[in-house]
Amino acid sequence: MxxxxxxxxxxxxxxxxxxxxxxxxxxxxxxxxxxxxxxxQKVRDAVRKTHIDTMKKAIDEYYQDSGCYPQTIPTCKNSLILGDLVIKDNLPCDPKLKLSYTYVPEVSECPKWFQLYANLEYTSDSIIDRVGCRNGCGPICQFNYGAASSNQKLNPFCEQSSPSAPGAPASEPSPSPDPDPEGSEIQLQYVCSPSGACEAYIDPALSGCPNVYLNDPLCQNACEDRDNRCHDSRGKQN
Known part of the structure; x- marks a missing residue:
């Protein structure tokens, strides 16, 4: 027992x-x-990087064929077309937000530069520093990643600072670049609203606006095309 x-x-x-x-x-x-x-987050960011690279190549191809960058690009899931030529079918959407990436071209009938922006979720990624977006990129510094044409900076509107090596003397701060070469002090971001009106938005990316028209209250008369309109009006934030 x-x-x-x-x-x-x-x-x-x-x-x-x-x-x-x-x-x-x-x-x-x-x-x-x-x-x-x-x-x-890293997995989704890898998708975003691939998307931006793919879109940049398509936009560069558009320029090679036409001599101009597109004034607008369609919303995601639509095709980038030049005449009868499909440059890129089914433009990608952000993997989490399911919204378009933000395209900013030169305000011109024949744009000679462009910027393409996204936001990475994993903010410790060193690539944010390599592309110069640690302090923000975009017209109001709301992005941390992107790509641009070879003749344009990705971060011309945001003051950047780079860390000094340990023990190195502090460098003199470099002057901030003029945010607008034409002399305007404020960069207003005009977009095509869901109703088809050209309106100033504070955060176009929040509304999935495919195109941003800097200081152009007419949006290059592109708002009749529904492909150029924002997904919603959250980015207006009045």
């Missing part, structure tokens, strides 16, 4: 063993809760 009781105890888990198992499970759960979302 006593021997059977002792064998039963030795076959059972002790309280210490149970607590150790619970602690291990808790640690794994906490690690997963922190690590998995970060990994998912």
């Amino acid at each position: 006593v021997n059977r009781f002792i064998k039963k105890i030795t076959k059972s888990f002790t309280l210490v063993e149970i607590l150790v198992v619970i602690a291990l499970i808790g640690g794994i759960t906490i690690f997963s809760a922190v690590e998995i979302p970060a990994q998912m």
